[in-house]
Amino acid sequence: MxxxxxxxxxxxxxxxxxxxxxxxxxxxxxxxxxxxxxxxxxxxxxxxxxxxxxxxxxxxxxxxxxxxxxxxxxxxxxxxxxxxxxxxxxxxxxxxxxxxxVSIGDDLEALSDARQADEHGPAGPDTTALDRCLDALDERKRDCIVCAFVEGYTHEQIATKLSTPVGTVKSWIRRGLLALKECLS
Known part of the structure; x- marks a missing residue:
C-alpha cells in the first residue's frame, strides 16, 4: 500500500x-x-x-x-x-x-478566514474568481447561498435566521446562483 x-x-x-x-x-x-x-x-x-x-x-x-x-x-x-x-x-x-x-456574519467570516489562512501561497484561480463573484453579489443573496451550500442550512432555517419569508429566500438563492453562473462564465 x-x-x-x-x-x-x-x-x-x-x-x-x-x-x-x-x-x-x-x-x-x-x-x-x-x-x-x-x-x-x-x-x-x-x-x-x-x-x-x-x-x-x-x-x-x-x-x-x-x-x-x-x-x-x-x-x-x-x-x-x-x-x-x-x-x-x-x-x-x-x-x-x-x-x-452563531450569526450568518460569523459563518461568512469563518469562510474568509479559511481562504486567507494558507501562508504557502495564494488561492487558486478558481477560488479567486469565486471570491470575486461572491463579493459582487448583493449581501442577502450571498448570505443565503453561503448558508445553503456551505453551511447546509435548509431554506426554512435560513428564512428563520433572516426573518424573511421562505419564498423570498428561495428567490434570493436562485437569483444569486444565476448571477454567480454568469460571473464565472
Missing part, C-alpha cells in the same frame, strides 16, 4: 486520502491534517469564538474523519467539502452546547 497521496503543486487528492483513511492508513490522515489543519482551525475558531475550543473541535473532527471516512459519498459532494462540513458541524455543535449564537 502506498504511503503517499497523489499531489502536485496545485492539486491534492482528497478522495484518495479519505479512501486511505477508510482502509486504516494513518499516513493519509496525517496528510489531510498537514494540508488543511490551519484553515480548518480558522473556521472552527470563528464559529466557537475561542482558540482552545477550536483546537478541541479540530481534534474531535479529525477523529470523526478517521472513523467515518468510509461514509464519504462522492455523489454528494467533494471530499474536501465533506471534511470542512465535518469540522463546521462539530464547531456548530459545540457552539450550541455552550449557548453561543
Amino acid at each position: 502506498p504511503e503517499t497521496i497523489p499531489l502536485t503543486a496545485d492539486a491534492f487528492d482528497y478522495e484518495a486520502a479519505l479512501e486511505a483513511c477508510a482502509r486504516g492508513e494513518r499516513f493519509a490522515l496525517n496528510a489531510l491534517y498537514q494540508r488543511e489543519a490551519r484553515w480548518l482551525l480558522g473556521v472552527a475558531q470563528r464559529i466557537v469564538g475561542d482558540r482552545d475550543h477550536a483546537h478541541d473541535v479540530l481534534q474531535d473532527a479529525f477523529l470523526q474523519i478517521w472513523q467515518k471516512a468510509a461514509s464519504y459519498q462522492r455523489s454528494l459532494g467533494s471530499a474536501r467539502g465533506w471534511i470542512y462540513t465535518v469540522v463546521r458541524h462539530r464547531a456548530l455543535d459545540l457552539a450550541r452546547r455552550s449557548g453561543r449564537e
Whole structure:
C-alpha cells in the first residue's frame, strides 16, 4: 500500500486520502491534517469564538474523519467539502452546547478566514474568481447561498435566521446562483 497521496503543486487528492483513511492508513490522515489543519482551525475558531475550543473541535473532527471516512459519498459532494462540513458541524455543535449564537456574519467570516489562512501561497484561480463573484453579489443573496451550500442550512432555517419569508429566500438563492453562473462564465 502506498504511503503517499497523489499531489502536485496545485492539486491534492482528497478522495484518495479519505479512501486511505477508510482502509486504516494513518499516513493519509496525517496528510489531510498537514494540508488543511490551519484553515480548518480558522473556521472552527470563528464559529466557537475561542482558540482552545477550536483546537478541541479540530481534534474531535479529525477523529470523526478517521472513523467515518468510509461514509464519504462522492455523489454528494467533494471530499474536501465533506471534511470542512465535518469540522463546521462539530464547531456548530459545540457552539450550541455552550449557548453561543452563531450569526450568518460569523459563518461568512469563518469562510474568509479559511481562504486567507494558507501562508504557502495564494488561492487558486478558481477560488479567486469565486471570491470575486461572491463579493459582487448583493449581501442577502450571498448570505443565503453561503448558508445553503456551505453551511447546509435548509431554506426554512435560513428564512428563520433572516426573518424573511421562505419564498423570498428561495428567490434570493436562485437569483444569486444565476448571477454567480454568469460571473464565472
